[in-house]
Amino acid sequence: MRRIQRAALPKVVQNYLRKRQLAASDKHKNGDLNIERDWKSARQTKPLKAVVATLQTMMGPRQRCMYCLDSHGADIEHFRPKAVYPKRMYEWPNLLLCCTECGRFKGNKFPMSGRHALLIDPTREDPWKHLDFDPVTGNISARFDLQLNDWSAKGAATVDVLKLDRREALSAGYLKTLRHLSDIVERALLGG
Template identity: 60%
Template sequence: MTVLKTLKAMAGERERCMYCGDSHGTDIEHFWPKTPYPGRMFGWPNMLLCCTECGRFKGNLFPLDANGLPLLVDPTAVNPWDFLDFNPDTYNFVARFDLATNAPSLHGVKTVELLQLDRREALEAGYRKTHKRILIVVELALQEDTIDADALCEQLDEVDDHGLLGWYRYGTGQNLSPFCELRAKHPEVWAACVAVLT
């Protein structure tokens, strides 16, 4: 049980699944599946906290690239927003467009497919609520003459139930309203939020 407790602590007070960021993390997930890769089973870097649904979708499926490296995004080893994007029109995750290859990120494509991040209604509902709450917090802050960066960071952290702030910091969300206005009009506040919420 020590491993599960440690993983829950790493996932933060909401103990969210490290894959979808929505559901409560309840299971120890082996990034490299146990059955085909028993030698990795007890390696600490191979253990994640995951919800039952993500674990069920993933199972022993584990796509590899031509070099034998995982195509599934490991949220403990890389920034998922380098490969994933949030679609504010559908409230789903999609693969991030990779300018270097002029195509969607293969890691993003495989992660979305495997975990079905683009067709889970419960996820969509949660992401929609969180997205709207985040926008309201920033819009209200922009109405003030001066913005208290610490208070704004605290409010944003409080309403981000699904880890979407990363999309506003690193993904295409930083270029959308009202975040682009916050960056342009209050660069010091933006910098403070990025530093604190990272």
């Protein structure tokens, strides 16, 4: 996971999302909102395809998942799950690019501490303030906060929900990157 700058959407797409959200909120208030059907219908539209394209652009040429950075980001993920927070279903700041595996692990999970989200939103904050990398195992873990004398609650919740410490392919990828970077640094220090 890394900090990601959220791109601006074209005005026409912003307006479309706003209208969809107003309509969904009205349906929800009246008890008429079928969340999955509404979302499936919206996903077929050009504006939602533009949302996916913008999210993919934010992740660069490899279009990685915003959570694990390992797998291909294939679909829109609702940071606050649409089933639990239908009033945020079409809000641009709530939409992330996610791989199938992270989406499956996260599902409708959204741990909170009071009114604050415990999951890390990589478009709003630096994940490495809450996470650490273990170069021996290749795992991601919660960062220990010396001021609080405790593990980062956001880091722990994010690791737990997304299973960042139990995914072999993810660990292997991180270790491969670490070895590659170590080789580059070593060559630079040795002058060759």
